[in-house]
Amino acid sequence: MKAKIITLLFMFGITTQISAQEKLITKTGHVWFYSHAALEDIEAHSRQVVAIILPDKGSIAVAIPIMSFEFKKTLMQEHFNENYMESAKYPKAKFTGSVNNLSDINLKKNGVYKTTVEGDLTIHNITKHVKAAGTVEVKDGTYAVKSKFTVEIKEYNIAVESRFAQNIASTIEINIDLNF
Amino acid sequence: MNKKIIKYGIVIVCLGGLVGLGVLSYMLFKPKRNIATTKAEYVLSATQLLTEFTQNEKAANAKYLSMAYGKVILVSGTLAEITEKGDTTLTLSLREPANKEGGISCSMDKTEIAKAKLLKVGDKILVKGECTGYMDITNEVLMVKCLLEK
Numbered sequence: 311m312k313a314k315i316i317t318l319l320f321m322f323g324i325t326t327q328i329s330a331q332e333k334l335i336t337k338t339g340h341v342w343f344y345s346h347a348a349l350e351d352i353e354a355h356s357r358q359v360v361a362i363i364l365p366d367k368g369s370i371a372v373a374i375p376i377m378s379f380e381f382k383k384t385l386m387q388e389h390f391n392e393n394y395m396e397s398a399k400y401p402k403a404k405f406t407g408s409v410n411n412l413s414d415i416n417l418k419k420n421g422v423y424k425t426t427v428e429g430d431l432t433i434h435n436i437t438k439h440v441k442a443a444g445t446v447e448v449k450d451g452t453y454a455v456k457s458k459f460t461v462e463i464k465e466y467n468i469a470v471e472s473r474f475a476q477n478i479a480s481t482i483e484i485n486i487d488l489n490f
Numbered sequence: 491m492n493k494k495i496i497k498y499g500i501v502i503v504c505l506g507g508l509v510g511l512g513v514l515s516y517m518l519f520k521p522k523r524n525i526a527t528t529k530a531e532y533v534l535s536a537t538q539l540l541t542e543f544t545q546n547e548k549a550a551n552a553k554y555l556s557m558a559y560g561k562v563i564l565v566s567g568t569l570a571e572i573t574e575k576g577d578t579t580l581t582l583s584l585r586e587p588a589n590k591e592g593g594i595s596c597s598m599d600k601t602e603i604a605k606a607k608l609l610k611v612g613d614k615i616l617v618k619g620e621c622t623g624y625m626d627i628t629n630e631v632l633m634v635k636c637l638l639e640k
Contacts, residue, residue: 338573338579358581358597360628371627375625376622377560384521387558392558399551402623
C-alpha cells in the first residue's frame with residue numbers, strides 16, 4: 311500500500327514535470343537588420359531563425375544561421391559573410407536569456423504584453439550581456455514575439471575598413487519577429 | 491602633334507570610363523548564385539549529413555560552408571513535416587521515421603513552394619540547396635534556397 315502511494319506520488323511528480331517542460335518552438339523566425347550610413351542603407355533578412363521558449367521558466371533560446379541572411383546586392387552578402395562575420399568559422403549567432411516580467415504575461419488571455427528580455431548574445435564568437443524591450447502578442451493560443459534593439463559592431467570585434475566607413479553604420483538596428 | 495595627343499587622351503579617358511562603369515555595374519548588379527545551374531558538391535542522405543554535424547560540428551562546418559556561401563548539396567530523405575508561414579516561407583523537414591527529433595530543415599525557394607505543397611509526409615524526396623549550418627537547440631542541419639529535385 312505504502313509503495314503504491316509512493317509510486318502514485320512519484321508518477322504525479324513526473325507528469326507535472328512534463329507539463330512544466332512544455333516548450334514553444336519556431337524554425338521560421340524572421341530576423342532582419344538595417345545599417346543607415348551616410349552613403350548607403352543596407353538591409354538583410356533571414357527567415358530561418360530557430361527559437362525555443364519555455365513559458366513556465368520564462369527562458370528563451372534563439373539561434374540565427376548567419377549564411378541565411380539575404381541582401382539585395384550579391385557582393386554585399388559575400389562581403390558580409392567573408393570579411394565581417396567570418397560565417398564559415400562562426401556560422402550562427404545565439405541568444406540565451408530570460409523574460410524579466412514573466413508574471414505580467416498571461417498566455418491564456420489575448421492581448422499585447424510589453425516585456426524585456428535579458429541574456430547573453432553571441433555574434434562573431436563574442437558574447438555580451440544584453441537587454442532588449444519587446445512585445446508578446448497573445449491571440450487565441452498563438453504567440454507573436456517582437457523586439458527591436460541595436461548592436462555596436464565593434465563590440466563584436468567586427469572591423470570595417472576605413473574606405474567603407476561611409477557605407478556601413480557603426481550601430482546596426484536588429485529586428486526580431488517570432489511566431490509560435 | 492598636339493591634336494594627336496588630345497585624340498588619344500580622349501580615347502583613353504573614354505575607355506577608362508567604360509571599364510569603370512563595367513566594374514561599378516558588376517558591383518551593383520552581380521547576379522545571385524543560381525542553385526539550379528550550380529553543381530552539387532556533395533550528394534548524401536539526410537541521416538549521413540546530420541551524423542556528420544552531430545559528431546563533429548567544426549569539421550562539418552569546414553566541409554559544407556565556404557567563405558561567402560554555404561556549399562550546394564543534394565540531400566535525400568523522408569519528408570516528416572511541412573511548415574508554411576504566409577505565402578513566402580515553406581520549410582520541409584527531413585527525418586527518418588525512427589527518430590523523434592532532429593533532421594534536415596529545408597527552406598524552399600519561392601519558385602518551389604507550389605510544388606512543395608503537393609508533397610505528403612512520408613514521401614521520399616531529393617532536395618538541392620545551400621547548407622547554412624547546424625542548430626544544436628533543435629538538432630537540425632539547415633538548408634536555404636532549396637529546390638525539389640524529386
